[in-house]
Amino acid sequence: MTSSSSISAVASVAAAVHEQDMDAVLRRRAAATPDEVAMRFLRNGEDDVVDLTYRQLDQRAARLARQLRQQLAPGARVLLVLEPGLNYVTALFAIFKSGATAVPSFPPVGSRAVGRFAGICHDCQAQLVIAEGSLRTSVDRLNAALSAAGNAPGWLFIDSDYFEAQDGQPVPEIAYDKARQAGDFPALLQYTSGSTGNPKGVMLSAANLISNSRVLDIRMGTAQKHVGFTWLPPYHDMGLMGALLLSVYSGFMLVMMTPAHFVQRPLRWLKGLSTYQVTSSVGPNFALDLCVDTITEEEIDGLDLSNLKLLFCGAEPVRQGTLDRFAEKFGRAGFSSTAYVPCYGLAEATLFISGKADREALPHRLFLDQQSLANGLIRPARLDAAATAIISCGTVATDHVMAIVDPETLEALPPGVVGEIWFKGASVAQGYLNQVQASDDVFHAFIAGDPTDGPYLRTGDLGFMMDDELYITGRIKDVIIFAGRNLYPQDIEAVAQACHPAIRTNGVAAFAITRDDKEHLVVVAEILRSAKLNAEDLENVEDAIAAAITLSHGVAPHTVHLAPVSTIPLTTSGKVRRSACRDAFEAGALALAKPRPAPAAANDSTILLPQE
Incomplete structure (x- = not known):
């Protein structure tokens, strides 16, 4: 049983972007609105502000692209490990302009991050690494890790004023030849987070990036001019595709700060929403919990969240208790629960698969009988039975198709029955790099009995459809x-x-x-x-x-x-x-919590503590 989105794209036709790649979108923005602010970066997470216009972004990216073109062949993999900020965005668009393949990665700081960095570098056979100037002193150690993994790329170090220092230089003309613009290579390799296995390089074409931006733009609506805010890491799909690329595609200013500044003081996020009258932002479930647990009642007095119309919640299970706590605490600052947009997506679909459609409505939720759910059936909870609350992740992306399928028989399932979520459409990636069998298994699925119904992406996630809306119940491997x-x-x-x-x-x-x-x-x-x-x-x-x-x-x-x-x-x-x-x-490798002296004033085993 398949379901397509009921959302009409009519409202977005006038503002639709018809370019075939993200660099072309940027060039159009730079020509039409050169002096509009594209990105605003809060360098200290608060009041140290630096802006980047569309013209500046386009010209700075072009200068670096010329240098990359001189060094790299079309499709060469460029590992991007800069810290979040304006230099990151500029370098990303420079890679797009050059016709190389961008490979976003976590900065190689710390043994775990270095190991992941080396693994990604080896898997994609990166020819160049663009890194912070501060990593120069660590290059020998990093090269040793890369050599051990079987790869030795070149390095390009970007200092904090790297792009500003070149602002007076001529802007090069770039020939957008077909070989580079539409070659048989990915525009971007998005390495999965590895929550259920080793990270894989998801191959995303230029068309995938445009498709994802388009369906998100439609979901946001164009009735008003948005102002966005993100602190999410730009090397993950939600921060990269759902914030940075979307803002350029849709033409709204994006206010940015680093993940570290958010985690250090979550109030900075809500202050940013208030100060810049932000209309759209992203907040995973844990971020909402962190705000509730750390922001005081006195600090709420200085906030105005009434302009926030879209708060996308994804990247992890969305919990009703968290949404209720956040709305209750920040309601007096003007926050409305109608702003919540629970959504579902994954790197293999570029990002967005489904999300709340009605921007004026509360997210739908169901209270289900726990025993029936355990048996794969959807039944309303009785008053005398254990219940599970599940929040709707909305309707499927415009012009895409979703199916709920029995993961064993591959037969389509009717609404109200739990099965594996399958997805098809223009946003579905090209496959996994260097993994032919895994790509075939995941990206080329067909409904049993109908060889024409496909190919689908097998998400590995479990869920069910009810009234054309998707409800997530878990991952197959974790059940x-x-x-x-x-x-x-x-x-x-x-x-x-x-x-x-x-x-x-x-x-x-x-x-x-x-x-x-x-x-x-x-x-x-x-x-x-x-x-x-x-x-x-x-x-x-x-x-x-x-x-x-x-x-x-x-x-x-x-x-x-x-x-x-x-x-x-x-x-x-x-x-x-x-x-x-x-x-x-x-393996017996998990550490145990050690007993510590209880506080002298505590006589009760239940100790009320602030959450970290």
Whole structure:
């Protein structure tokens, strides 16, 4: 059973961009509105502001593109590891202009990041790395890591004033020859975050980037001139495709700050929304929790969030409790729950697959019978039965098609039945770099019995359709099968998270292990550094987690493992890597939380603590 979006693109026809690649979009913007601010960067996360107009962005990118063209053949892979900011955006568009392939990557700072960087560099056979000038002193160490991985690219170091220093130089003419503009190579390689396995290089064409920007532009609407705000990492799909490229495509100013400035002080994000009268922003679930937990009532008095009309929530499961808490706390600052846009996407679809369609409505949600959901059926919860709240991720992207399919039989399923989410359309990527079999398995699926119904992208995610809207229930690889029931780890993690204040936000992982041919549930929970729990307190936390999960899901955990902060493996975008956590648990490599002296004033095992 397939479903296509009911949203009409008529409202966006007048503003549609017809260029075939993102550089052409930028050139059109630079010609039509040269002095409009394209990007505004908050260098300190607050009041140290620097702007970049469309003309400046186009000209600075052109100068670097000339240099890249002299060094690189069309399609050469250029690893982009600059810190978030205006230089990052400029270098990205320079790569587009040059006809090379951009490969965004996490900056190689720290042993884990260096290992990932070396793996990506080797996998894509990067010919050039564009990096911060501050990494010059680390180049020998990084080259050693790259040599060990079998690759030795060149380096181009970009200092903070690299582009400003060239502003007086002539702007080169660039011949946009067909070989570079529409060659048989990706415009961009987006490496997946690796939440369920090793990262893969998703090959995105210029047409993929345009398609994703178009469907997002339609979803946002063009009735008003938007102002965007992002602190998301630009080397991940949501920050790159859902913020940077979208803003250039749609022609609205994007205010930017670094992820570090947000995490250090979440109030900066909401202050930015208030100061610049932002209409559209992105906030994953954990970010909303962080704002609620750290921003004081007095600080709310200085905020005005009434202009925020679109707050896209994605990248991780969206929880109703989080949305309710955020709206309750910041409602007096003018925030409206109608601004929430729960959405679903993944790198293999460039980004956007579905999202809330009605910009004036509250997100739809269902309260489902937990036992029926465990058996793959969708039934409303009874008053006397355990319920699971699931938020709609809206309707499918315009001109794209979604199907819910039995992952074993490959048969299409009707509305109200849980199956694997399949997706097809112009935003679907070209496949995985260097992985022919995986590409065929994931990107070339057909509905059983109909060889013409495809090819589809197999997302690996589970969900169901109801009234043409998508509801996500989990990932196939993460589902825990217990006594014939499907248990979704994110639901178990949410219960554990809420049962005791000493557990870190986003610091729980649930997974299954096999012992004596039986599946057993393991829950790993990180304890806040500020908790200072003694041995008895830690036992009480274990008991609280076990009791809460048993009560809510009817399954007693085989093991509750309490760990210090930063024990649970995460992707670079902050998602829990359950499979990696399970492997570490099986290997006995997960650290244990150590008892610490309880505060002298604390006589109760339940200690109210601020969340980190």
